[in-house]
Amino acid sequence: MPFLEMENVSVGFGPEGTRTEVLHDVNLTVEENEFIAIVGFSGSGKSTLVSLLSGLLNPDKGEVRLKGKKVTKPGPHLGIVFQNYSLLPWLSVYGNIELAVNQVFTDFSRAQRKEHIERYIEMVSLTPARDKKPSELSGGMRQRVSLARTLSMQPEVMLMDEPLSALDALTRANLQDELIRIWEEDKRTVVLITNDVDEAVLLADRIVPLTMGPKATLADDFEVTLPRPRDRTTLNTDQRFKKLRNEIIHFMTSMNKEAKMLRVDQGLAMPDIKPVDFTAA
Amino acid sequence: MKFKILKALDVAGLQVFDPVVRLVCGENPKEQLRKILLFIGVPIVTFLVFLGLWSYMAPRHTTKAGEVPTPGVVLDAADGIWTFHVRENQKAQDFLLDGGNRESELASVEARIMELEPLAAAAREQMETLESESKAKIDEQVGPLQAEYKELRTKSREDGKTREAALIAEADSLPVGNAAAREAFLTKVAEHAEKSAADKEAMRDFKAKIEAAYTEKFPELEKVRGEYNTYEEELQYLSKRLDYLTGDNQSLKISDQELKLDELQAAFLGAEGGKATLKAAEKVVKQKEAINRIADSEYSRPWTFPRQIARSVWCVFVGFFIGSAIAIPLGVLCGLSRVIMAALTPLIALFKPVSPIVWLPIVFIIVGGFISDPEKAVVHPAFLSSAITVALCSLWPTLVNTALGVASVEKDHVNVARVLRLGFFSRLFKIVLPSALPLIFAGLRISLGVGWMVLIAAELLSSSEGIGKFVWDMFNNGSSQTFAQMFVVVFVVGAVGLLLDRIMIVLQRSVSFDGAPTAI
Numbered sequence: 001m002p003f004l005e006m007e008n009v010s011v012g013f014g015p016e017g018t019r020t021e022v023l024h025d026v027n028l029t030v031e032e033n034e035f036i037a038i039v040g041f042s043g044s045g046k047s048t049l050v051s052l053l054s055g056l057l058n059p060d061k062g063e064v065r066l067k068g069k070k071v072t073k074p075g076p077h078l079g080i081v082f083q084n085y086s087l088l089p090w091l092s093v094y095g096n097i098e099l100a101v102n103q104v105f106t107d108f109s110r111a112q113r114k115e116h117i118e119r120y121i122e123m124v125s126l127t128p129a130r131d132k133k134p135s136e137l138s139g140g141m142r143q144r145v146s147l148a149r150t151l152s153m154q155p156e157v158m159l160m161d162e163p164l165s166a167l168d169a170l171t172r173a174n175l176q177d178e179l180i181r182i183w184e185e186d187k188r189t190v191v192l193i194t195n196d197v198d199e200a201v202l203l204a205d206r207i208v209p210l211t212m213g214p215k216a217t218l219a220d221d222f223e224v225t226l227p228r229p230r231d232r233t234t235l236n237t238d239q240r241f242k243k244l245r246n247e248i249i250h251f252m253t254s255m256n257k258e259a260k261m262l263r264v265d266q267g268l269a270m271p272d273i274k275p276v277d278f279t280a281a
Numbered sequence: 282m283k284f285k286i287l288k289a290l291d292v293a294g295l296q297v298f299d300p301v302v303r304l305v306c307g308e309n310p311k312e313q314l315r316k317i318l319l320f321i322g323v324p325i326v327t328f329l330v331f332l333g334l335w336s337y338m339a340p341r342h343t344t345k346a347g348e349v350p351t352p353g354v355v356l357d358a359a360d361g362i363w364t365f366h367v368r369e370n371q372k373a374q375d376f377l378l379d380g381g382n383r384e385s386e387l388a389s390v391e392a393r394i395m396e397l398e399p400l401a402a403a404a405r406e407q408m409e410t411l412e413s414e415s416k417a418k419i420d421e422q423v424g425p426l427q428a429e430y431k432e433l434r435t436k437s438r439e440d441g442k443t444r445e446a447a448l449i450a451e452a453d454s455l456p457v458g459n460a461a462a463r464e465a466f467l468t469k470v471a472e473h474a475e476k477s478a479a480d481k482e483a484m485r486d487f488k489a490k491i492e493a494a495y496t497e498k499f500p501e502l503e504k505v506r507g508e509y510n511t512y513e514e515e516l517q518y519l520s521k522r523l524d525y526l527t528g529d530n531q532s533l534k535i536s537d538q539e540l541k542l543d544e545l546q547a548a549f550l551g552a553e554g555g556k557a558t559l560k561a562a563e564k565v566v567k568q569k570e571a572i573n574r575i576a577d578s579e580y581s582r583p584w585t586f587p588r589q590i591a592r593s594v595w596c597v598f599v600g601f602f603i604g605s606a607i608a609i610p611l612g613v614l615c616g617l618s619r620v621i622m623a624a625l626t627p628l629i630a631l632f633k634p635v636s637p638i639v640w641l642p643i644v645f646i647i648v649g650g651f652i653s654d655p656e657k658a659v660v661h662p663a664f665l666s667s668a669i670t671v672a673l674c675s676l677w678p679t680l681v682n683t684a685l686g687v688a689s690v691e692k693d694h695v696n697v698a699r700v701l702r703l704g705f706f707s708r709l710f711k712i713v714l715p716s717a718l719p720l721i722f723a724g725l726r727i728s729l730g731v732g733w734m735v736l737i738a739a740e741l742l743s744s745s746e747g748i749g750k751f752v753w754d755m756f757n758n759g760s761s762q763t764f765a766q767m768f769v770v771v772f773v774v775g776a777v778g779l780l781l782d783r784i785m786i787v788l789q790r791s792v793s794f795d796g797a798p799t800a801i
Binding site: 054056073074075076078079080082084086088089090091099100103104133135153 | 697699700703707715716718794
């Protein structure tokens with residue numbers, strides 16, 4: 001039995017009549033402790049997909065199931081790392097994680113909680129910034145806090161909604177390495193949503209492209225067979241990495257072209273005429 | 282150290298003084314001097330211009346209560362208010378002094394009186410000579426004027442009489458029925474009336490001249506008179522102090538009565554026979570009661586202005602507290618539930634614009650219904666009514682801001698709460714309230730400002746002791762001195778309001794996670 005699955009899920013927004021279907025007939029299965037990446041263009045419904053998986057949004061049709069049970073509402077077992085961090089600005093790094101830990105591990109003693117929180121702060125290398133407020137941290141550090149908060153809940157599934165796309169390239173690479181390290185350390189089921197193919201190939205076991213919206217759906221997946229642990233420096237010269245990346249990029253861009261062509265077809269119909277050379281006569 | 286001070290200034294909203302601190306620390310003096318000139322120099326110049334305009338314009342308008350006071354006069358009035366306060370406090374203290382303290386105070390008061398009396402006498406003498414001199418001067422000016430005036434008056438009377446006689450003579454010989462001749466006569470009579478009126482006008486002008494001479498001011502005399510008055514006032518105050526240090530002193534009164542008590546007790550011990558013993562016993566009991574009464578008695582201090590300020594500040598905080606205690610929970614409910622918001626919106630919209638002047642009489646009567654005897658009540662009903670009026674008028678900004686803050690919690694934070702499955706109360710206290718806090722405090726700050734303005738009007742109407750009542754009393758008094766004191770009130774009310782606002786800014790900034798950029 002698959003760990004997490006989506007079956008014929010469709011969802012749309014807007015009032016009856018002018019309703020646009022964002023996701024149409026989406027099917028996805030994720031095995032336990034699998035790291036999958038969903039790649040898609042912006043505006044194709046990636047965040048909606050996360051909301052569906054986490055239970056923040058209920059589908060119009062179809063079902064989302066975790067371990068065979070239907071997901072109807074969000075909970076700490078479905079941890080989300082939000083794109084814009086969603087840290088509470090009036091709480092310190094410690095306080096933000098503490099809020100989550102207190103809510104999830106109600107049977108922990110005070111000392112146990114403290115140890116637990118500090119372990120996760122340590123895991124994302126933020127121990128020196130333990131008592132800082134989010135406004136005093138850089139974007140990368142904030143996302144680490146958000147990551148630590150989600151990890152500290154020890155969720156069954158970790159949903160990451162473009163966690164690194166708001167960061168600059170260097171910080172991004174840095175955090176990707178960190179993500180690999182943490183996942184190796186603390187293996188759990190992860191669904192990573194991203195718009196960066198390199199990132200997906202580097203991190204995931206399987207990559208699922210999301211087609212262009214509206215009425216987006218998931219295309220056939222790509223297995224990533226690269227051996228772990230992966231290292232970005234050696235990966236860059238790896239032929240298999242290059243091949244896979246190019247395949248995916250080719251697939252995505254062709255999808256983009258297709259979409260553009262579709263749009264052109266809907267344009268003005270031109271008259272079927274040819275110029276005639278009258279001078280020859 | 283430097284950064285600590287800068288941080289404190291920043292939190293207090295006093296960034297104006299930032300360059301001063303930096304200059305003292307020797308940081309880029311040229312730049313700092315430029316900033317000081319701009320942020321401190323320019324406001325000072327503006328204020329000086331304001332004072333200049335005020336001093337120029339004030340004396341040019343004369344009212345029932347004398348000229349509009351100039352800044353100098355207002356400053357003197359402020360000084361007078363303060364002196365009165367200090368002296369009243371001293372008297373209250375004197376009343377309670379006993380033993381060696383009393384004696385030493387008494388000695389110093391007597392010494393001061395000895396010192397002042399000759400000064401006062403000298404001032405008086407000087408004043409009297411100056412007065413007679415100035416009187417002579419006035420007489421010198423007025424004497425000839427008055428003689429001239431008399432001459433003028435008799436002349437105009439005589440002229441009038443001769444003109445009248447001539448007219449009567451002419452009227453005697455007027456032919457009956459001759460319309461033209463009678464018409465000509467009418468013109469003559471009109472001319473006569475005109476001449477008399479002109480004479481009267483001239484005499485009135487002359488009289489005004491004489492009066493102006495009487496009211497001529499002699500600055501030297503005014504100065505000496507002022508000095509003499511100050512001496513006299515202080516002497517009067519000292520003689521009052523003398524009373525409180527001697528005859529009216531609490532401890533002296535008690536010891537006097539205790540001596541009597543001893544006598545009575547001795548009499549009671551030696552008393553023989555039923556009736557006499559009872560009488561003696563009754564006397565002892567009565568005497569003991571009298572002593573207790575004296576021991577409990579207090580110096581009845583008048584409401585000096587500083588005490589009224591303190592009372593007003595206390596009242597505004599009581600009202601503000603009542604208002605906030607209503608507004609914050611109600612605002613939270615409105616923000617959380619659309620139903621409650623919809624239910625309350627018409628009430629809020631209806632009552633928000635109601636003026637304090639309308640609320641106060643209603644509140645006054647309602648509170649009066651609960652408190653029948655104002656003298657015995659724990660809280661004076663006038664005070665309570667003022668506080669409730671402040672609450673009613675000041676709760677709206679807090680209510681609206683709280684509702685807005687609670688309703689506009691960021692969606693991401695709501696999602697966090699959903700993922701964590703926070704219960705109602707943890708969601709309220711851990712997510713909703715902290716995120717609404719900056720807006721709530723912004724509302725509280727506006728509320729306190731409104732409350733302070735409302736309070737003065739409420740006190741004025743309800744005559745609850747406070748700044749408002751002070752203004753009302755000063756207005757009813759209507760002398761030039763009290764007129765100046767009303768100007769002092771303007772500045773005091775402004776300064777206290779500013780201070781309250783600053784306190785709220787510091788509070789607002791200390792609870793705001795975003796640094797409250799709007800709180801300046």
